[in-house]
Amino acid sequence: MATIIRNGFSLVRKSIFPSSARAIATTKQLNIKEIREQKDGSKLVIEGVTLPSPRAELLVRAEKLTPSAIASEESDVTKPCYLCALELDVKHTDVLILSQFVRSDGCMLPRRVTGLCRRQQKKIGKMVSMAQKAGLMINLTPAYCKKDPRKRKDYKKFNTYFDEKTIFMKRIPDQNDRFKR
Amino acid sequence: MSACKRVQQWATFARTWHIFDCKWQDPYQSAGVIKKYLMGMHKPIYHPLNDCGDVVVCINSREIALRGEDWRRRAYFHHTGYPGGASWTLAWELHNKDPTMIIRKAVYRAMQGNLQRRHTMERLFIYPGEDIPEDVLQNVTNQIRQLRLVPTRLDHIPEEEVKNYPKVMDYPEDYILK
Numbered sequence: 001m002a003t004i005i006r007n008g009f010s011l012v013r014k015s016i017f018p019s020s021a022r023a024i025a026t027t028k029q030l031n032i033k034e035i036r037e038q039k040d041g042s043k044l045v046i047e048g049v050t051l052p053s054p055r056a057e058l059l060v061r062a063e064k065l066t067p068s069a070i071a072s073e074e075s076d077v078t079k080p081c082y083l084c085a086l087e088l089d090v091k092h093t094d095v096l097i098l099s100q101f102v103r104s105d106g107c108m109l110p111r112r113v114t115g116l117c118r119r120q121q122k123k124i125g126k127m128v129s130m131a132q133k134a135g136l137m138i139n140l141t142p143a144y145c146k147k148d149p150r151k152r153k154d155y156k157k158f159n160t161y162f163d164e165k166t167i168f169m170k171r172i173p174d175q176n177d178r179f180k181r
Numbered sequence: 182m183s184a185c186k187r188v189q190q191w192a193t194f195a196r197t198w199h200i201f202d203c204k205w206q207d208p209y210q211s212a213g214v215i216k217k218y219l220m221g222m223h224k225p226i227y228h229p230l231n232d233c234g235d236v237v238v239c240i241n242s243r244e245i246a247l248r249g250e251d252w253r254r255r256a257y258f259h260h261t262g263y264p265g266g267a268s269w270t271l272a273w274e275l276h277n278k279d280p281t282m283i284i285r286k287a288v289y290r291a292m293q294g295n296l297q298r299r300h301t302m303e304r305l306f307i308y309p310g311e312d313i314p315e316d317v318l319q320n321v322t323n324q325i326r327q328l329r330l331v332p333t334r335l336d337h338i339p340e341e342e343v344k345n346y347p348k349v350m351d352y353p354e355d356y357i358l359k
Contacts, residue, residue, distance in 0.1 A: 032352050032354070032355075032356050032357070032358055033355070033356070033357045033358065034357070034358045035357060048357070051358065053351055053352055055344070055348050056348075056351070058345070058346070058347050058348045059347075059348045059349075059351055060347045060348065060349060082349070083349065086349065088349075093330070093332035093333075095332075095333070095334070095335040095338075096335070096338065096342075096343060096346045097349055099335055099343075100348060100349055100350045101350055112353070113352065113353055113356055114350055115350075115353065134332065135334070136332055136333075136334050136335060137334075137335045138334065138335075138336060139335055139336040140335065154253075154273055155252035155253040155271070155272075155273035156252075157273070158245075158246075158247070158252055158273060158276060159205055159244055159245065159246035159247075160246055160247060160248070160249070160251075160252065161205065161207070161246045161247075161248055161329065161332075162248065162249055163248060163249065166249065172249060172250075174254070175209065175248055175249075175251060
């Protein structure tokens with residue numbers, strides 16, 4: 001009895017406030033957008049401008065590089081994401097690659113934007129923070145950061161490098177320098 | 182002994198001066214290489230009783246790089262000999278006090294603790310910056326290859342190269358630029 005009443009109520013509510021109307025779009029919702037604010041006098045105009053993706057002609061994809069090799073591979077193993085398919089050995093010093101996964105203030109983009117698999121997202125995110133700590137991407141940082149490593153305090157002041165093998169380690173072991181203490 | 186052989190003899194036992202740029206190098210990894218040249222182990226005539234070690238000049242020792250959290254994890258121990266005289270100095274504190282000390286201690290520890298070690302260490306010159314005395318520089322005839330690549334900062338790469346670099350990530354179609 002209760003279920004019949006609940007279903008009846010939901011039917012009535014749906015007829016009054018049709019939620020499905022939101023799913024129908026009359027405009028094409030593609031292309032990258034940029035939100036611009038203009039103020040002339042007392043009027044504030046906020047508009048979303050559609051833009052083409054920057055540097056789209058330089059985009060590298062594995063299937064474009066070697067179509068025959070990838071097609072034969074696809075039969076047995078499919079790669080989870082485009083970065084896995086490229087099989088790049090990305091280091092934390094490769095700032096030209098890492099800066100593509102980063103917002104203009106240096107924050108890592110979320111996975112729904114980057115489109116990476118879980119493992120690659122974790123790996124790239126860690127390497128971005130490594131590059132930031134090593135002071136290699138200091139033009140991509142929030143304004144309040146102490147940008148230059150030389151202007152940082154204490155132990156952050158000196159050069160630091162990182163080992164990419166430690167990214168997926170639970171506990172990072174002490175460096176084995178084989179010297180007597 | 183002919184003149185030619187005599188020159189060969191001189192060249193074999195002459196001390197060569199090597200230069201090593203410590204910029205962005207791990208001191209503990211490069212200590213193994215520096216030690217090899219200091220003791221003369223890179224020569225086929227090497228013998229522990231044979232005084233064939235070379236001279237190594239380390240420059241830019243202020244710019245060394247330690248791995249990960251080593252700057253605050255590594256401690257250097259010293260004891261004055263008096264009760265309560267023990268002290269532990271962190272690597273970054275030691276580097277603040279003397280920028281040549283970490284690399285010197287690394288090379289010292291990389292060698293075996295025998296009587297020869299202190300004399301071998303006398304042949305190691307370390308300078309915190311690039312300015313080294315002229316009389317040292319004019320002896321140098323060889324450069325030791327760096328172990329790690331010196332990384333380039335993104336703002337030091339010319340803008341043209343950044344713009345023309347291949348793109349891996351593309352934005353999704355409904356992304357809002359910030």
